[in-house]
Amino acid sequence: MNLEALLAKIIAFQPEMLETLEILVKHESPSTEKSALDSFAARISERFSSLGGEVTLLPNPTNGDHVEVHFKAPQARSDRPGLILCHYDTVWPLGTIQERPFRIDDDKAYGPGVYDMKASLVMLEYALRAMADFGAQPPRPIVLLVNSDEEIGSWTSRVLIERHAGQAEYVLVLEPPTSEGALKTARKGVGNFLLKVKGVAAHAGSQPERGVSAITEIAHQILEVQDLADEDKGTTINVGIVSGGSRSNVIAAQATAEIDGRAWTPQEAERIDRAIRNLKPVISGAELQIDGGFERPPMMRSEAILDLFHKAQKIGMGLGLELEEGSTGGGSDGNFTAALGVPTLDGLGAMGDGAHADYEHILISHLPQRTALLAALLLEL
Numbered sequence: 001m002n003l004e005a006l007l008a009k010i011i012a013f014q015p016e017m018l019e020t021l022e023i024l025v026k027h028e029s030p031s032t033e034k035s036a037l038d039s040f041a042a043r044i045s046e047r048f049s050s051l052g053g054e055v056t057l058l059p060n061p062t063n064g065d066h067v068e069v070h071f072k073a074p075q076a077r078s079d080r081p082g083l084i085l086c087h088y089d090t091v092w093p094l095g096t097i098q099e100r101p102f103r104i105d106d107d108k109a110y111g112p113g114v115y116d117m118k119a120s121l122v123m124l125e126y127a128l129r130a131m132a133d134f135g136a137q138p139p140r141p142i143v144l145l146v147n148s149d150e151e152i153g154s155w156t157s158r159v160l161i162e163r164h165a166g167q168a169e170y171v172l173v174l175e176p177p178t179s180e181g182a183l184k185t186a187r188k189g190v191g192n193f194l195l196k197v198k199g200v201a202a203h204a205g206s207q208p209e210r211g212v213s214a215i216t217e218i219a220h221q222i223l224e225v226q227d228l229a230d231e232d233k234g235t236t237i238n239v240g241i242v243s244g245g246s247r248s249n250v251i252a253a254q255a256t257a258e259i260d261g262r263a264w265t266p267q268e269a270e271r272i273d274r275a276i277r278n279l280k281p282v283i284s285g286a287e288l289q290i291d292g293g294f295e296r297p298p299m300m301r302s303e304a305i306l307d308l309f310h311k312a313q314k315i316g317m318g319l320g321l322e323l324e325e326g327s328t329g330g331g332s333d334g335n336f337t338a339a340l341g342v343p344t345l346d347g348l349g350a351m352g353d354g355a356h357a358d359y360e361h362i363l364i365s366h367l368p369q370r371t372a373l374l375a376a377l378l379l380e381l
Helices: 003-026 034-049 114-133 158-165 214-226 266-277 303-318 334-339 364-380
Strands: 054-058 066-071 082-087 103-105 108-110 142-147 170-173 183-187 189-198 236-244 254-263 287-296 325-328 361-363
Touching (some): 034 114, 082 158, 108 114, 158 334, 170 364, 183 303, 189 214, 214 236, 254 287, 303 364, 361 364
Parallel strands (some): 082 142
Antiparallel strands (some): 054 066, 066 142, 189 254
16 A cells, blocks of 8 residues: 555645544533434444445443444455544533633644544544555454443443454554554553441540441551552552541441542552552551452563554554654553453554643644554555
């Protein structure tokens, strides 16, 4: 495939790509709003179906329906497909689009979900359109899995992701690259724990000796948990939300702490998990309950992942992109597939900044190159 011709085709698509992006951003899709999610799933299903994809809407009773799309390759050299992972849910509540409408300011397109990750859906659509216009077929079938719950842990889609990954030759994840534009070859594993402490209520003035303060106990536990961090190994612990008690003159009978743990290796993730689950009360009469665990395993850099990256890097050179590899403490659905040993390359989405922030935006001028990179990868792998 001539990369210059491919890039020129996608540059010509750019005005239409921005129109499509505006449509998708205006169609809000918060993770917890099933009707909005299902409506969005139907919209993108129609778009991928128009490209010749065999679309299946996978019913999901708790969140939005997931979207599965199969593109056949009649002249395929292998039956093992390439798997592309996207999500269409966002962190923004319904009505955010009225507060922060889609807008273009110089080279930046703003709007809720524009960067994470509706621009990626646009890139994928127009990469496939460019391939079709050239009559270019990938050397293997392509499966798209667009899920509705990535932002809340992929609880209902993980089994789908892992099942498809087990049949795939490789996985491409369309999360954004690093802020410098690097593709992602490693991610930390992500754990979420809920620590609940049960104490004994009593009057704080007249009978404090009869009470067992859940707040005092949880203060001890927070210090214990934070000591599990290991800066040298990149293992982090954050106690992000703490609550407890009922009134200032009552010994607190309950308290909770929400704990975020992140680790580069399975060994560190296991150490953190085991230590938190083995916490013991410090104060006599206090009781502990620990829920949760590591929801995403670490995505560890491997030779297979680096091989994927180097192929992307070589293609990038032909498109004027000087690609580097990078890593991040945030998790993605690529954590699941990499942990299964499937070669996984992440960060193939749009350039920009501000995921989950009010200034969320993409860089318009980078869209054609990144879209052409995706199309060329699908034709190469």
